[in-house]
Amino acid sequence: MSTEVKVPTLGESVAEATIGEWLKKPGEAVALDEPIASLETDKVAIEVPAPVAGVMGNYVAKVGDNVAVGAVIATIEDGSPSAGAEPVAERKEAPVAPASDTVAPPAAPASADAAAALSPAVRRAVLEHGIDPASVKGTGKDGRLTKEDVLAAAQAKTAAPAPAAAAPAAPAPATPAGDRGEERVKMTRLRQTVARRLKEAQDTAALLTTFNDCDMSAVMAARERFKDSFEKKHGVKLGFMSFFAKAACLALKDFPGVNAQIQGEEIVYFPYVDLSVAVSAPNGLVVPVVRNVDKMGFADIEKAIGDLGKRAKEGTLTMADMQGGTFTISNGGIFGGLMSTPIINPPQSAVLGLHRIEDRPVVRGGEIVIRPMMYLALSYDHRLIDGREAVTALKTIKEAIEDPTRLLIDL
Template identity: 75%
Template sequence: MATEVKVPTLGESVTEASIGELLKNVGDAVAVDEPIVSLETDKVAVEAPSPVAGVIKEFKVAVGDTVEVGAVLAIIDEGGTAAAAPAAEPKAAAPDAGVEKTAPAQAKEALGSDASQTLSPAVRRAVLEHGVDPSTIKGTGKDGRLTKEDVIAAAQAKTSSPAPAQAASAPTPAAAATGERREERVKMTRMRQTIAKRLKSAQDTAALLTTFNDVDMSAVIESRERYKDLFAKKHDIKLGFMSYFAKAACLALKDIPGVNAQIDGDEIVYHDYVDISVAVSAPNGLVVPVVRDADSKSFAQIEKDIADFGKRAKEGTLTMEDMKDGTFTISNGGVFGGLMSTPIINPPQSAVLGLHRIEDRPVVRNGEIVIRPMMYIALSYDHRLIDGREAVTALKIIKEAIEDPTRMLIDL
């Protein structure tokens, strides 16, 4: 019996998506609820599972297609059997049978094996481009699936390792073709298109301004070092810097409510709660899941929420509900080595806190020049709603709370 696999409900106000990857091939056997198609929406990637066990008879879509909720993605032959792989025919020994195969040849041969049938088109293309054997790479995707990032990492590791002298003496076709210039056109994902539109809209609509300060991280680093083992033992989560900044931001937003507000038409909407959007890097772009009621949560719960978001962002399992609303955003460019930046607000929010890398710098303390671990912090804000005095004061409160964490305990 033939069963249709349709585009599932994608979330509130989301009516269409793009086909990101076909996770199976025609003729593959699938189990109940096994994902067969990856869909990209404006905010997240979701997977369409098979409603029955059977064999994929036909795909009705291709990678890059735009589909609406309820559209047919594939036909499953319920109770069917997977197509058997053709038996290998005996081959006579080739004249160069004793010569080791090149990396591209090995990659093509590996792609032709049964073990590669679960590879997505993007991963197959990366395997061929980088000339790696997918069977030798451990997948980090959902259910151990191989991702494009896995292939690229394996290729980089292969390049950095010393190659045999014989292989090094034989130039590759790419190396032989001197002066070759290449370019590749790749269609923007739906998420990247949405990010581009929203960020440009923020620039066109809001009166953006950024104020800076620097923070002495000595006290936070000291308290983290002192309690990190006890914290991890009790809460089963590492104590990071983000929870400190989240709680410090809560102090500032309570004292300066305009920084936690937003403009709606000709009205200002103030919030008596703090829902912090945390910028997280995902394979398809930057996403901002929300730590709700951060002002009433403990350090441990904030760390658990952020760790969970980071894990699910890499797996592509964040939902629309995870990223709805939010009253303020924290973006940590320091994890990538950024020294200073002017972060852009996440509409309709009115402010975003940018964190940067920590580095030892000379500063003056009690009339003496000393070395301290310093971080630049930046607050970008919508000047239509937030005055400079309010922005500078909010950033100063965050600075003081980080330099003296006791303030966060006594709400000062």
């Protein structure tokens, strides 16, 4: 007897998802509520739990297929792996992975079992860099490999000294024209959604970016002074994001239009700040939300952002984590970016871009001195926000960072 595995409810207004990867192979033992598949929605990856214990049976859908809520995607057979091997073997011809009409990459992971358990993004990275997945320790959920694990292994492999050659190598044969090993990979649902929303922002909003630079000396000094006692008391490190979140709330309170949205022919003003924070996940950039950040202290902000970042890396963010948001902070500085023009996150009207801290010469009191400086960028929808509001809001953030006392006295 077999039990059908169906696509669970995915969240409000989400009707379908894409099969991202199978976490269990036919014939493997499955425990009750054990994740057996990963679904990619427009915003997050969702794991499908086993409705019963038994043996993984037939795949009804393959990786890359779009499936609706309630659709049957697999079966689970009764019994143990030994008992269930025979019925599974009878359906061995069922497709397990999507067919491809492209040329196969020249290299493959050493272990077929390891390759089957990898997500499409990780599998692609393994093939591209020639990494044996069995030789890399995974940091993802349940020890699974992430794309970052593979890239780190590839970087370590490149950094290792190459053995001395016994004889001059023969020149490589010329690559035939038209056959350079190109690879075509279907865009994930998340990447398609990101692409569509960013293009919608460009097509709909009147985007404009204003810049300023910020002296980070005061914040860095405060962080250095209190970091140990802060972590000891609150159990979390004191970072820069809490300072910028508090500074942004200060500016949004004085300039509510920067925290507002255009909905139809109306402007909606929010008396609260739900802060969207752009974080990196294995499948791309995601923007989970810290709610009521204007009511939170430094420690609560750091804990909330740290938790969202950890769950983004593990792929355990939920649809509820991604919904809403009135203003966004994107920190490109962690990747070394010096300056950028961030794109707003619709239907929001503004986004603050942070960048790397760099020692630069500046004039203070008529003298040239070296200060740790950061470029700030505020992109905004000019349909709703005037230039004066945007420039002054960014100036407020700059002043609050340069003199954190303003955050305490609401100035």
